[in-house]
Amino acid sequence: GENVEQHPSTLSVQEGDSAVIKCTYSDSASNYFPWYKQELGKRPQLIIDIRSNVGEKKDQRIAVTLNKTAKHFSLHITETQPEDSAVYFCAASYGGGGNKLTFGTGTQLKVEL
């Protein structure tokens, strides 16, 4: 089955700095890679996703890049703000079996003032 590794497990940045979270996946057939943000006590919320026919996608301060050859994808957050503090989960979906998501272990991002 699919295996997703996520690094780092914790990340502390100063407000205004950039943050990068990296994930690798094992199954070359995976074709969908969402990123979820989960604030304490809240639901996981989709913040951006990328499909395997695209190499990069951007939405305001958030961008995701996908390298299919190396089987890794990354989340980039620029100009971080305190409200970006949360746990971020990457996931990969193996299209051959419905769209079952395999999640990474999560990154606790803390944006300090």
Next chain:
Amino acid sequence: DTEVTQTPKHLVMGMTNKKSLKCEQHMGHRAMYWYKQKAKKPPELMFVYSYEKLSINESVPSRFSPECPNSSLLNLHLHALQPEDSALYLCASSRTWTSGSTDTQYFGPGTRLTVL
């Protein structure tokens, strides 16, 4: 309406109780999911319903019994749970569950379950 709703928000139950969790969506999605999430861990898939039929059971103990009465509703019936079953139970939905699908899964706010 672009939300998945869940009730109750919190539930405390004893090991001999029977209770149910409820999930609802009105986005016309035909796939619905139950996940279990422990603190500081990612969501773990439990069940998938596609077109009101159970498609995936991730070897979940029989004390958890899912039900999909119609395309908008998903229930999780709980009976004889153990303290280790205490967790956040998340419902999610997506447009479809088909081979090759890249449909986004949208999560509900979850039910915080405590088993005493």
